[in-house]
Amino acid sequence: QSVLTQPPSASGTPGQRVTISCSGWNSNFGTTYIYWYQQLPGTAPKLLIYRNNQRPSGVPDRFSGSKSGTSASLAISGLRSEDEADYYCAAWEDTLRVFGGGTKLTVL
Amino acid sequence: EVQLVESGGAVVQPGGSLRLSCAASGFTFDDYTMHWVRQSPGKGLEWVSLITWNGGTTYYADSVKGRFTISRDSSKNSLSLQMNSLRSEDTAFYYCAKEFCSTTFCYGIDSWGQGTLVTVSS
Numbered sequence: 001q002s003v004l005t006q007p008p009s010a011s012g013t014p015g016q017r018v019t020i021s022c023s024g025w026n027s028n029f030g031t032t033y034i035y036w037y038q039q040l041p042g043t044a045p046k047l048l049i050y051r052n053n054q055r056p057s058g059v060p061d062r063f064s065g066s067k068s069g070t071s072a073s074l075a076i077s078g079l080r081s082e083d084e085a086d087y088y089c090a091a092w093e094d095t096l097r098v099f100g101g102g103t104k105l106t107v108l
Numbered sequence: 109e110v111q112l113v114e115s116g117g118a119v120v121q122p123g124g125s126l127r128l129s130c131a132a133s134g135f136t137f138d139d140y141t142m143h144w145v146r147q148s149p150g151k152g153l154e155w156v157s158l159i160t161w162n163g164g165t166t167y168y169a170d171s172v173k174g175r176f177t178i179s180r181d182s183s184k185n186s187l188s189l190q191m192n193s194l195r196s197e198d199t200a201f202y203y204c205a206k207e208f209c210s211t212t213f214c215y216g217i218d219s220w221g222q223g224t225l226v227t228v229s230s
Contacts, residue, residue: 035216044222045203050214097155099152
């Protein structure tokens with residue numbers, strides 16, 4: 001069981017804005033940076049967000065991250081069919097890197 | 109172009125050993141922290157281990173500590189994972205990945221290989 005909790009699934013229709021949450025259950029979560037990854041079916045993960053809300057070059061601004069207290073969120077605006085994927089949050093837990101359990105996003 | 113190419117995946121019996129390798133190219137290998145991350149078929153991502161840019165520090169997930177050893181060879185731009193005492197729960201795709209870390213924070217794992225499959229079964 002991961003120290004980062006994500007909903008197992010989320011869904012939305014094209015053009016909609018969806019959010020995926022990631023919550024931590026220890027005191028470190030408030031001070032640690034959160035990262036978000038997208039994994040399309042059959043492919044390796046891709047970095048979407050680092051340091052809570054920073055986008056690497058090439059990531060569309062439809063993707064945004066936020067963090068407050070013991071919860072972080074990934075928001076996807078203008079949802080597209082190609083956004084259908086698994087999304088993972090990640091963080092440092094002391095010296096270890098941990099991933100959330102992942103959220104399967106379905107575009108209806 | 110950044111390339112991370114894993115090799116060494118195989119079917120191995122419980123209790124056996126295996127060594128995975130990752131050939132890196134297209135970036136300055138010595139500047140990056142390197143990771144192994146695994147994913148059981150149909151399951152989520154599980155971080156396994158990391159080694160810092162100079163090989164001076166290594167960390168392991170509790171699930172593999174004492175059984176797996178990560179190493180790097182800067183002369184060959186390669187990363188390795190020696191896996192001993194393998195268990196059925198180690199069955200997974202193993203990804204090699206890189207991350208740039210400054211003295212204050214890390215920028216996220218920004219490149220991944222395509223993975224190599226390790227199957228532990230009798």
